[in-house]
Amino acid sequence: MVRKSATGRVGIADVAVKAGVSHATVSRVMNGNYTVDPDIAARVRAAAAELKYQPNPVGRSLALGKTDTIGIVVPDLANPTFQAILRGLSRAAAQDGYRVLIADSFEVSSEEAILAGEARRRCDGLVLCAPRMTDAELEDIVPSLHPLVLINRATATKGVPSLVVDYGQGVQDIAEHLVELGHTRLAFLAGPPRSASNGLRLQGLEAFKAAHPDVEVTMLEGGSDFDTGHEAVDAVLDSGATGILAFNDLVAMGLMSGLHERGLDVPGDISVTGFDDIPFAKYTTPALTTAAVPITELGEQAWQQLRALIRKEDSDAPGSRYQPRLEVRASTGPAKAPRTAVHG
Amino acid sequence: MVRKSATGRVGIADVAVKAGVSHATVSRVMNGNYTVDPDIAARVRAAAAELKYQPNPVGRSLALGKTDTIGIVVPDLANPTFQAILRGLSRAAAQDGYRVLIADSFEVSSEEAILAGEARRRCDGLVLCAPRMTDAELEDIVPSLHPLVLINRATATKGVPSLVVDYGQGVQDIAEHLVELGHTRLAFLAGPPRSASNGLRLQGLEAFKAAHPDVEVTMLEGGSDFDTGHEAVDAVLDSGATGILAFNDLVAMGLMSGLHERGLDVPGDISVTGFDDIPFAKYTTPALTTAAVPITELGEQAWQQLRALIRKEDSDAPGSRYQPRLEVRASTGPAKAPRTAVHG
DNA sequence: GAGAACCGAGAAAGCGCTTTCTCGTGCCGG
DNA sequence: CCGGCACGAGAAAGCGCTTTCTCGGTTCTC
Numbered sequence: 001m002v003r004k005s006a007t008g009r010v011g012i013a014d015v016a017v018k019a020g021v022s023h024a025t026v027s028r029v030m031n032g033n034y035t036v037d038p039d040i041a042a043r044v045r046a047a048a049a050e051l052k053y054q055p056n057p058v059g060r061s062l063a064l065g066k067t068d069t070i071g072i073v074v075p076d077l078a079n080p081t082f083q084a085i086l087r088g089l090s091r092a093a094a095q096d097g098y099r100v101l102i103a104d105s106f107e108v109s110s111e112e113a114i115l116a117g118e119a120r121r122r123c124d125g126l127v128l129c130a131p132r133m134t135d136a137e138l139e140d141i142v143p144s145l146h147p148l149v150l151i152n153r154a155t156a157t158k159g160v161p162s163l164v165v166d167y168g169q170g171v172q173d174i175a176e177h178l179v180e181l182g183h184t185r186l187a188f189l190a191g192p193p194r195s196a197s198n199g200l201r202l203q204g205l206e207a208f209k210a211a212h213p214d215v216e217v218t219m220l221e222g223g224s225d226f227d228t229g230h231e232a233v234d235a236v237l238d239s240g241a242t243g244i245l246a247f248n249d250l251v252a253m254g255l256m257s258g259l260h261e262r263g264l265d266v267p268g269d270i271s272v273t274g275f276d277d278i279p280f281a282k283y284t285t286p287a288l289t290t291a292a293v294p295i296t297e298l299g300e301q302a303w304q305q306l307r308a309l310i311r312k313e314d315s316d317a318p319g320s321r322y323q324p325r326l327e328v329r330a331s332t333g334p335a336k337a338p339r340t341a342v343h344g
Numbered sequence: 345m346v347r348k349s350a351t352g353r354v355g356i357a358d359v360a361v362k363a364g365v366s367h368a369t370v371s372r373v374m375n376g377n378y379t380v381d382p383d384i385a386a387r388v389r390a391a392a393a394e395l396k397y398q399p400n401p402v403g404r405s406l407a408l409g410k411t412d413t414i415g416i417v418v419p420d421l422a423n424p425t426f427q428a429i430l431r432g433l434s435r436a437a438a439q440d441g442y443r444v445l446i447a448d449s450f451e452v453s454s455e456e457a458i459l460a461g462e463a464r465r466r467c468d469g470l471v472l473c474a475p476r477m478t479d480a481e482l483e484d485i486v487p488s489l490h491p492l493v494l495i496n497r498a499t500a501t502k503g504v505p506s507l508v509v510d511y512g513q514g515v516q517d518i519a520e521h522l523v524e525l526g527h528t529r530l531a532f533l534a535g536p537p538r539s540a541s542n543g544l545r546l547q548g549l550e551a552f553k554a555a556h557p558d559v560e561v562t563m564l565e566g567g568s569d570f571d572t573g574h575e576a577v578d579a580v581l582d583s584g585a586t587g588i589l590a591f592n593d594l595v596a597m598g599l600m601s602g603l604h605e606r607g608l609d610v611p612g613d614i615s616v617t618g619f620d621d622i623p624f625a626k627y628t629t630p631a632l633t634t635a636a637v638p639i640t641e642l643g644e645q646a647w648q649q650l651r652a653l654i655r656k657e658d659s660d661a662p663g664s665r666y667q668p669r670l671e672v673r674a675s676t677g678p679a680k681a682p683r684t685a686v687h688g
Numbered sequence: 689g690a691g692a693a694c695c696g697a698g699a700a701a702g703c704g705c706t707t708t709c710t711c712g713t714g715c716c717g718g
Numbered sequence: 719c720c721g722g723c724a725c726g727a728g729a730a731a732g733c734g735c736t737t738t739c740t741c742g743g744t745t746c747t748c
Contacts, residue, residue, distance in 0.1 A: 021727075021728085022727070022728045022729075023728095024727070024728065024729080024730090025726090025727060025728075028727085035725075035726065035727085036726075036727080037726065037727085040726090040727085059733090061733090062732095062733045062734065062735085063732080063733055064733085065733070
């Protein structure tokens with residue numbers, strides 16, 4: 001005999017009636033408030049069990065002022081990097097009883113601010129990945145988003161931890177690795193023009209060029225996915241470079257696939273490197289040399305920081321910087337004798 | 345001068361005071377109820393804008409009895425298949441103004457029922473992917489989860505659409521393809537033992553074996569990830585099979601990687617096939633022959649079905665069956681001459 | 689010009705829960 | 719033997735919103 005409240009679901013009132021007590025008491029029992037007579041508590045629990053009563057989280061959230069939910073804004077759910085962040089975040093948050101609400105901006109940066117605001121209002125905190133948003137816009141919305149954790153973006157606003165990967169250093173490490181293998185003509189297959197992390201890579205390359213005036217570094221336009229890499233084959237060959245730094249692993253995989261189709265050998269003819277060390281990088285043929293970013297861990301860290309903010313703990317770690325680790329695999333090898341541009 | 349309500353955020357009451365009207369009127373204006381005098385409406389809007397007022401979604405949800413949020417339960421967020429479903433679902437739902445809450449059960453099937461219940465209560469509907477849950481348990485919880493859409497599971501309960509991929513047929517198509525290439529000794533590198541979709545594949549293989557008594561099909565234990573495939577190399581070689589049907593693309597990639605390390609040629613020595621056609625399948629070397637499942641579309645469809653349920657439309661499509669499409673690429677080729685000679 | 693129909697906005701009642709406030713009970717000590 | 723106190727549970731006040739109800743003020747009709 002399940003009584004039905006106005007909405008058709010079992011509510012606290014139904015349990016109260018069944019147990020012959022007030023809703024207040026039911027609430028107390030459900031929340032483990034032990035100022036309730038054990039007998040009554042047992043009666044309430046029995047009634048709740050019989051009715052299969054489960055508190056309505058919305059009512060609970062309104063009364064408590066918290067939702068036990070956090071939000072994450074990502075620019076592209078198809079990108080393994082954000083998938084990994086989401087995974088790490090979700091797992092860590094789940095351990096503390098929090099759920100995560102996702103907001104995919106589909107690379108439409110104008111949407112990001114709105115999505116972020118909406119998500120934030122529904123949740124107790126927010127993790128924001130907004131690589132294309134301008135600094136100005138970011139500074140603009142950040143104050144209204146607290147508690148907030150930024151990923152791969154920095155802000156001047158206090159109390160907003162920001163987790164950033166040192167892409168600049170990573171790119172330099174890769175370039176150094178190629179130079180050590182004897183490459184003197186490199187090419188950087190860039191990411192999306194307005195991407196913040198692409199900017200960091202470019203800075204790293206500038207530093208590298210300053211340290212190695214003898215090495216030629218060609219800049220090529222690109223993007224962030226397979227197809228970008230696949231379509232860049234001609235540009236790459238035209239550059240005459242023997243060591244290619246792709247924006248990320250996806251681009252590198254696309255490029256290797258394209259080179260393979262042209263009958264070129266990696267790393268025999270050309271060395272290719274990626275970035276991120278996504279799970280697939282280990283299983284490409286040849287296995288991809290890349291800069292490993294502890295990306296799942298980054299998602300976990302994002303939760304730790306956010307949790308501290310939500311709990312209003314004085315987090316002494318206002319953010320962290322992650323150093324990529326060079327992962328040398330089989331896609332890089334000694335440079336071939338210098339060669340002039342080849343056409344396929 | 346932003347007034348603050350008890351919670352420290354701008355509330356409807358603040359706007360009401362500032363505009364010199366009642367909250368009711370503010371609410372009417374915010375919801376586009378045009379029984380309000382234009383002048384007053386303008387005043388309210390101005391006040392709201394100045395205060396940067398944004399309605400609290402929790403209060404709104406409680407009053408409206410809906411959250412504009414749907415939930416999805418997945419067994420493993422690291423699996424590209426579920427990532428794709430999530431992506432399709434999220435995109436489709438976003439178009440209708442819905443957000444998605446994720447619940448990752450981390451393959452702990454005992455958690456799935458609880459997670460599903462919790463997620464459902466927070467949301468207006470639920471998409472459930474629970475491949476390891478027993479049929480009994482599934483039937484047990486399904487009624488309490490409505491509106492609900494199942495993925496790759498069926499239920500006897502009415503009004504619960506179920507979107508299933510015809511894994512059985514897909515496996516048969518792949519096996520036929522290998523037979524046409526001259527393979528007579530096949531091996532199936534199975535998925536997780538209790539996986540529902542693995543069961544469907546096994547059924548398909550039984551049908552295949554019945555139709556091809558002459559073909560030897562070895563069953564090998566497996567799993568669902570890279571490592572499974574990578575570690576199965578010995579077992580695969582021991583089987584003497586020349587055509588390997590891997591549980592999915594991940595397993596196939598792991599296997600190819602392992603075979604490559606042993607100096608074996610795919611498809612020269614052994615043909616390997618996957619399942620799912622994840623985005624990476626096209627870029628492996630050799631490109632993977634697989635059965636393509638329109639998985640993102642499946643996520644979108646899940647939303648369409650769920651939306652119909654939420655809106656109480658009489659959906660005449662209680663579910664759909666998806667036929668995988670054989671995608672022949674470079675990882676399969678003619679069988680090497682087995683013990684018996686091959687005649688021209 | 690008086691009553692009816694109308695219209696717009698405030699008052700108030702929820703939505704389902706938590707928590708403070710309040711009060712009746714039973715027990716203690718003086 | 720009675721005042722004070724601790725305690726346990728009900729009443730009620732929110733949490734922030736939507737929506738019905740209500741009512742004062744118009745406008746319309748005959």
